[in-house]
Amino acid sequence: MVIFMSDKVIVTLRKEQWEAEPGKTARQIIEERGLNPENFLTMINGQLVDDSTRLKPGDHLKLVAVISGGGDAS
Amino acid sequence: MPRKCRKCSRPAVINMRQHKLALCAEHYPEWIIAQTERFIKKYHMFTRSDRVLVAVSGGKDSLALWDVLLQLEYQVDALYLGLGIDGAYAYSAESRAMCEAFAAAHPGTTLHVLDIQDIYGESIPAMAARTRRGRGKPCSVCGLVKRHEMNRIAHDLGYNVLATGHNLDDEAAVLFQNTLNWQVGYLARQAPVLPEGNGFARKVKPFCRFYERETAAYAIVRGIEYIYDECPYSEGATTIYYKELLNKLEAEKPGAKLHFYLSFLKARQELFANWKEEKVDLHPCENCGQPTTAPGLCSFCRMLPAEVRPKVNLANPISLQFPVQPENSAEKA
Ligand code: SF4
Ligand SMILES: [Zn+2]
Ligand SMILES: [Zn+2]
Numbered sequence: 001m002v003i004f005m006s007d008k009v010i011v012t013l014r015k016e017q018w019e020a021e022p023g024k025t026a027r028q029i030i031e032e033r034g035l036n037p038e039n040f041l042t043m044i045n046g047q048l049v050d051d052s053t054r055l056k057p058g059d060h061l062k063l064v065a066v067i068s069g070g071g072d073a074s
Numbered sequence: 075m076p077r078k079c080r081k082c083s084r085p086a087v088i089n090m091r092q093h094k095l096a097l098c099a100e101h102y103p104e105w106i107i108a109q110t111e112r113f114i115k116k117y118h119m120f121t122r123s124d125r126v127l128v129a130v131s132g133g134k135d136s137l138a139l140w141d142v143l144l145q146l147e148y149q150v151d152a153l154y155l156g157l158g159i160d161g162a163y164a165y166s167a168e169s170r171a172m173c174e175a176f177a178a179a180h181p182g183t184t185l186h187v188l189d190i191q192d193i194y195g196e197s198i199p200a201m202a203a204r205t206r207r208g209r210g211k212p213c214s215v216c217g218l219v220k221r222h223e224m225n226r227i228a229h230d231l232g233y234n235v236l237a238t239g240h241n242l243d244d245e246a247a248v249l250f251q252n253t254l255n256w257q258v259g260y261l262a263r264q265a266p267v268l269p270e271g272n273g274f275a276r277k278v279k280p281f282c283r284f285y286e287r288e289t290a291a292y293a294i295v296r297g298i299e300y301i302y303d304e305c306p307y308s309e310g311a312t313t314i315y316y317k318e319l320l321n322k323l324e325a326e327k328p329g330a331k332l333h334f335y336l337s338f339l340k341a342r343q344e345l346f347a348n349w350k351e352e353k354v355d356l357h358p359c360e361n362c363g364q365p366t367t368a369p370g371l372c373s374f375c376r377m378l379p380a381e382v383r384p385k386v387n388l389a390n391p392i393s394l395q396f397p398v399q400p401e402n403s404a405e406k407a
Contacts, residue, residue: 038321041088041287041294048294050086050096053076066290067243067321068133068304069314 009055013040013063026061027051039067088291091328099295106292110142110280117266119278120235126150127233127275129224130176130185132169132301134293135239137176139281141298143237144183150237152177153227155220156189158197159212161306169301176298188227190219194382205377212307215377222374225364228275240279243286246335247316262346265339272365285331286317 008019011029020029026042026049041064042051055061077086079098086096097105113119120126126143130136130152143150154173159166170187177185191197198216202208208215228236245264252260268277281289293300308314323330356365359372361383366372375383 036318036321036325038287038324039318041291043294048087048099048291050077050089052089053085064290064294064302066134066287067314067317068135068286069247069308069311069317 007057009057009059009061011061011063013065020055020061022055022057022059025052025054029055029061030063035063040064041066087295088288090285090288092285092324092332103292103295106138106284106288107142107145109283111146113266113283114146114278114280117278119237119267119280120148120276122148124149124235125233126235126237126278127186127224127228127231128152128237128239129220130154130173131239132172133239134290134298134300135241135244135281135286137172137239137298137300138289138293138296139237139239140176140183141180141296142292143280144180151184151186151233153186153188153224155223156187156191157216157219158189158191159199159305159307163303163306165301165303165305168303172299172301186227186231188223190223194378201377207373207377213311216307218374218377222362222364222372225274226362229273234270234275235278236275237278237280239281239289241281241284241286241289242331242335243317243320244313245279245282246320246331247313249335249338250316250320251312261338261342262349265342283332283336 006019007022009022009024009029011018011020011033018033020032024032026044027037030037030040030042030051037051040051042049042053043062043064044053044055045060046062077089077096078084079086079101080095081101082098084098084100087099087102089096095105126148128136128140128143128150130140132154136152140150140152152173154170156170157166173185174187177183191200194201196204198219199212201219202212202215205215207218224236228234249261249264251257252264266279266282270276292298320331320334356367357369358364359366359375360370361375362372364372364374368376370376371383
């Protein structure tokens with residue numbers, strides 16, 4: 001994946017990628033996308049952060065989906 | 075300003091709204107480890123003289139559990155069952171590689187790897203395709219094989235405790251499903267600990283009070299590589315649907331999931347104090363010795379062609395005392 005320098009925030013979730021406005025919290029960005037913050041952890045520029053953290057221009061926000069399921073948790 | 079760690083005021087890596095607790099990258103894993111120890115003691119799961127076998131899948135929960143139990147210096151090894159599941163992304167091969175990488179980095183512990191196809195000549199999807207039980211989806215066959223083989227290996231290798239990485243979201247989703255259907259028998263048996271019996275190991279779930287995002291956060295903070303992709307057959311699983319429903323509730327009412335599960339555990343003691351397992355006749359499987367309700371062979375052995383059925387270990391047979399954990403006790407499968 002190629003990520004260009006930008007004055008926006010780059011958000012990735014699995015293979016999806018989109019842009020968001022800086023100045024918002026990670027939680028707000030998740031909610032704006034219609035997603036539930038309870039289903040994700042948030043990493044900014046490779047570091048795990050609490051989702052109240054605000055994004056700066058050029059930041060990369062990675063959403064880590066945490067729900068697993070199917071038949072087993074072994 | 076990002077939220078700060080309650081203990082040291084560095085930036086928090088996670089905020090647990092249900093506990094009103096935010097912690098940093100140093101204090102968070104410490105907290106998880108201490109809480110796990112607390113749950114192990116509270117539910118009388120095991121002690122440092124027990125031999126514990128963790129069932130690992132390469133996922134976040136089971137690898138995190140293995141890591142925490144090692145940090146706590148329990149006698150712990152792990153079992154990986156190779157299911158032979160390959161979707162678009164070689165699920166089994168990758169998940170096995172994750173477990174092997176973890177084992178290689180932790181020389182004080184052993185990873186037992188058991189490949190179903192090597193032993194029984196067929197992968198799980200192949201077994202499912204051949205049998206009525208597997209029609210449509212291999213999960214039922216997969217669950218049966220995993221239960222049987224985990225019991226067998228723990229017994230044959232002398233582990234008296236089998237630990238799985240079930241987290242609170244797993245438990246709450248199963249509870250929700252069993253409640254919607256009023257599955258009284260399953261509800262009676264859903265517990266952090268299932269006692270040993272019949273030569274079966276005790277079954278324990280030391281992570282049953284952690285949210286799923288907490289076990290994932292632990293794995294990330296500790297630098298544990300886990301398989302992020304799901305088993306291809308898990309898509310559309312009802313467990314995932316119920317987890318998402320419960321998380322909607324959780325988003326509006328922090329702590330709702332935790333409360334649902336913990337109040338069930340409390341109610342369970344009252345509701346089922348005098349509850350007796352339906353009287354079922356159990357006998358040892360003629361072939362492998364594991365208890366079964368069916369006459370003759372257990373459902374696992376019945377599913378296999380005669381020449382590959384596992385033989386009963388006559389030097390150390392599974393002793394038979396009743397009642398036991400029936401084959402169909404509530405699981406996520
Ligand atoms: S999703 Fe189904 S087939 Fe895949 S590992 Fe779980 S139980 Fe087995
Ligand atoms: Zn701290
Ligand atoms: Zn059998």
